[in-house]
Amino acid sequence: MGVIRKYAVAGIAVTTMTLLAACGSSSSSKSSSSGGGGSGSSSAKSPVTIGASLSLSGDFAADGQAFQRGYQLWAADQNAKGGLLGHKVKLDIISDSSSASQVVSNYQKLIGSNKDGLVFGPFSTLLTVPSARIAARYGYAFVEGAGAGPAVFGQGLKNVFSVQIPVKNGLMNFAQWVAALPAAQRPKTAAYATVDDPFTQPQIPVAQKILQAAGVKTVLSKVFPAEVTDFTPIASQVASTHADLVILGSVDVPTVSAFTHAFVQQHYEPKGFLATAGPDQGAQFVKAVGAGNENGIFVPGPWFGGVQKADSLAMVKEYIAKYGGTASDVNADVAEAYAVGQVMAQAVQATHSLDNQKITAYLHSGTTLDSVLGPVKFDSLGENTAGKTLTFQWQKDKLVQALPAGAPGVHPPVYPKPAWKG
Amino acid sequence: MSSTALIEAIVDGVLTGGVYALMAAGLTLIFGVMDIINIAQGVMVILGAYLSYELEVHAGIGLLPGLLITVPVMFALGVAIEFCFMRRVRDRDRTQMSILVTYAVAIIIEGVLVAVFGVDYQQLSASYVNSSLHIFGFYLAYIYLIGFGLALALLAGLYYGLYRTKFGRAVRASLQNRTAADLIGIDVNRVRMLSVGVGVAVTAVGGMVFGATNSFNPNSGYDLISRLLAIVILGGMGSIGGAMAAAILLLVINDVVAVAWSPTWAPLVFFAALVVILSFRPQGLFGRTAVRAQ
Numbered sequence: 001m002g003v004i005r006k007y008a009v010a011g012i013a014v015t016t017m018t019l020l021a022a023c024g025s026s027s028s029s030k031s032s033s034s035g036g037g038g039s040g041s042s043s044a045k046s047p048v049t050i051g052a053s054l055s056l057s058g059d060f061a062a063d064g065q066a067f068q069r070g071y072q073l074w075a076a077d078q079n080a081k082g083g084l085l086g087h088k089v090k091l092d093i094i095s096d097s098s099s100a101s102q103v104v105s106n107y108q109k110l111i112g113s114n115k116d117g118l119v120f121g122p123f124s125t126l127l128t129v130p131s132a133r134i135a136a137r138y139g140y141a142f143v144e145g146a147g148a149g150p151a152v153f154g155q156g157l158k159n160v161f162s163v164q165i166p167v168k169n170g171l172m173n174f175a176q177w178v179a180a181l182p183a184a185q186r187p188k189t190a191a192y193a194t195v196d197d198p199f200t201q202p203q204i205p206v207a208q209k210i211l212q213a214a215g216v217k218t219v220l221s222k223v224f225p226a227e228v229t230d231f232t233p234i235a236s237q238v239a240s241t242h243a244d245l246v247i248l249g250s251v252d253v254p255t256v257s258a259f260t261h262a263f264v265q266q267h268y269e270p271k272g273f274l275a276t277a278g279p280d281q282g283a284q285f286v287k288a289v290g291a292g293n294e295n296g297i298f299v300p301g302p303w304f305g306g307v308q309k310a311d312s313l314a315m316v317k318e319y320i321a322k323y324g325g326t327a328s329d330v331n332a333d334v335a336e337a338y339a340v341g342q343v344m345a346q347a348v349q350a351t352h353s354l355d356n357q358k359i360t361a362y363l364h365s366g367t368t369l370d371s372v373l374g375p376v377k378f379d380s381l382g383e384n385t386a387g388k389t390l391t392f393q394w395q396k397d398k399l400v401q402a403l404p405a406g407a408p409g410v411h412p413p414v415y416p417k418p419a420w421k422g
Numbered sequence: 423m424s425s426t427a428l429i430e431a432i433v434d435g436v437l438t439g440g441v442y443a444l445m446a447a448g449l450t451l452i453f454g455v456m457d458i459i460n461i462a463q464g465v466m467v468i469l470g471a472y473l474s475y476e477l478e479v480h481a482g483i484g485l486l487p488g489l490l491i492t493v494p495v496m497f498a499l500g501v502a503i504e505f506c507f508m509r510r511v512r513d514r515d516r517t518q519m520s521i522l523v524t525y526a527v528a529i530i531i532e533g534v535l536v537a538v539f540g541v542d543y544q545q546l547s548a549s550y551v552n553s554s555l556h557i558f559g560f561y562l563a564y565i566y567l568i569g570f571g572l573a574l575a576l577l578a579g580l581y582y583g584l585y586r587t588k589f590g591r592a593v594r595a596s597l598q599n600r601t602a603a604d605l606i607g608i609d610v611n612r613v614r615m616l617s618v619g620v621g622v623a624v625t626a627v628g629g630m631v632f633g634a635t636n637s638f639n640p641n642s643g644y645d646l647i648s649r650l651l652a653i654v655i656l657g658g659m660g661s662i663g664g665a666m667a668a669a670i671l672l673l674v675i676n677d678v679v680a681v682a683w684s685p686t687w688a689p690l691v692f693f694a695a696l697v698v699i700l701s702f703r704p705q706g707l708f709g710r711t712a713v714r715a716q
Binding site: 056057058059061062065098196222223224225227228229230232233234236237240252253254257258261262264265266267281283284285287288289290420422 | 426427430431434435438532536540541542543544545547551552553554556561563635636637638639640641642644645646649673676677680681684685686688689
């Protein structure tokens with residue numbers, strides 16, 4: 001009996017250690033070769049390793065995993081085309097658990113220890129700010145797809161390049177569209193609630209200013225911390241204002257879901273409801289808010305699965321073939337990550353080099369590049385000045401592009417939004 | 423701030439406090455019986471939510487009937503965790519070591535949940551999740567009323583079992599003096615194992631209510647644990663009634679501050695209230711001595 005117990009305990013210990021190791025270690029195809037920070041003349045077609053820290057667990061896990069898929073899809077496509085200057089691409093992705101301190105350690109490891117030749121950015125403005133500084137210290141070009149808040153560009157770094165459009169403009173075309181509605185149809189009041197996050201907060205004042213100038217009175221403006229686990233009091237307060245329009249600064253599905261459920265429970269029917277992130281998460285968003293309740297909700301973004309562009313359509317097709325679902329289930333994170341790879345590939349091709357200094361100089365040259373998100377052109381701060389702000393809306397159970405109005409394939413916005421399904 | 427908004431915030435705080443008490447009950451019970459701080463409590467709440475989700479989606483079993491299955495499953499899990507992990511922690515430094523051991527348990531459970539369910543958010547649904555009762559001009563969500571009712575019923579049941587039954591006396595005797603309990607014929611290991619089982623089983627109910635009121639994924643437990651620990655410490659570690667009182671008090675403070683002042687200050691005031699109260703009553707609202715003597 002004693003022996004059996006000893007072996008049982010040993011077995012449990014081994015299992016535990018294995019699981020702990022699995023949770024804490026690299027999640028993907030870590031390569032043995034680096035590319036060495038290197039030059040385009042690296043010998044014998046050795047693979048080039050591209051490092052990235054992604055939030056595979058923690059608050060940003062859903063977005064981080066979508067980013068991982070985007071990077072992997074791009075790497076597979078690029079390798080099918082012969083890689084970068086004939087070097088096969090290998091990804092070295094490690095998880096930062098959505099932690100701003102861990103992401104710093106990760107990039108130090110990727111560049112300093114692993115000697116990865118190139119690096120891609122993490123998820124969120126919050127994590128891009130500290131990680132861009134690490135890349136700058138080592139002289140690495142830092143192309144990223146999810147750090148477009150002012151905090152990223154305010155650092156004065158010369159190595160950061162965001163394929164996203166600057167987030168401060170994210171709500172501009174929605175606000176302008178609301179402001180242009182006929183007076184009788186235009187909302188009279190608006191309530192603003194936003195999480196304290198560098199991605200959401202810069203967006204709200206821009207929209208608020210446009211709407212106030214159009215006579216839309218602000219009846220509530222609240223900022224809540226990212227650590228909030230109970231949204232009931234804030235959502236109830238928004239509902240109690242009976243505002244015609246609600247603009248919610250959210251970074252994830254649970255926040256939008258909590259507000260939506262509270263609104264339904266309070267029998268509060270805003271005429272317009274926009275959330276800065278969450279509704280772009282496809283099927284999991286619909287499941288969270290309850291089927292039917294998603295209809296009428298707006299979300300800004302750079303891209304959606306229905307974009308009629310050849311490389312975007314091909315990427316969506318590959319995604320569905322690999323992971324299943326429909327075009328609506330492919331969220332913008334995947335495209336943003338894919339675009340990061342596309343931009344880097346064009347810079348490598350144009351410079352005939354894997355040298356980070358040459359790549360950085362090229363990306364600052366004002367050349368317009370192409371990506372699944374559309375055109376990309378960087379200013380001196382690394383902001384994408386060529387991208388366009390789009391606004392999407394859930395209509396008849398599908399996420400469709402609603403703004404800017406008049407563009408091909410755009411569905412006119414539905415306003416007022418349909419009543420909650422309950 | 424209008425008086426209506428204030429009353430609404432207080433009512434929200436009381437109802438939400440009931441839900442938090444439900445989630446904290448297992449934590450305080452396990453500490454009360456074993457001096458073990460179960461850092462895995464937050465992840466266990468999420469596990470309870472996933473079990474309800476599986477029954478709802480794949481077996482078509484509603485959230486409330488599903489508890490008849492999830493509670494025994496979680497009881498068995500608690501028994502297994504006690505046998506495999508908690509029992510191995512030596513008595514002398516049990517409390518300190520338990521933090522590390524239960525953290526490992528949390529990581530294992532989280533890893534399994536990620537492997538099985540991925541990181542996409544889920545939410546439990548039922549007809550009463552989005553419905554509400556209109557009373558005195560307020561809309562009270564049925565799911566919160568149900569959660570509050572379940573909290574009262576379960577905590578009362580736990581209190582009765584712990585302080586008014588022979589098994590409860592055995593539990594408390596084991597805690598006060600293990601050797602003496604052994605000498606009078608109490609199987610201390612069995613008592614502890616069953617107690618942890620009950621503590622984890624109660625968490626299944628908390629998980630169901632949490633999953634119906636919040637979107638969740640395997641990582642959601644970490645946001646909960648600091649608040650659950652605050653509730654248990656304020657209530658008096660080991661006190662079932664204390665957990666209920668502390669949860670309601672802290673959530674009412676939190677909600678009133680969020681509405682009357684700013685949501686940004688609500689978490690700060692939440693924890694400041696904890697510090698202030700503990701500086702006057704270090705043993706919590708229902709301190710340990712009083713708890714074990716009842």
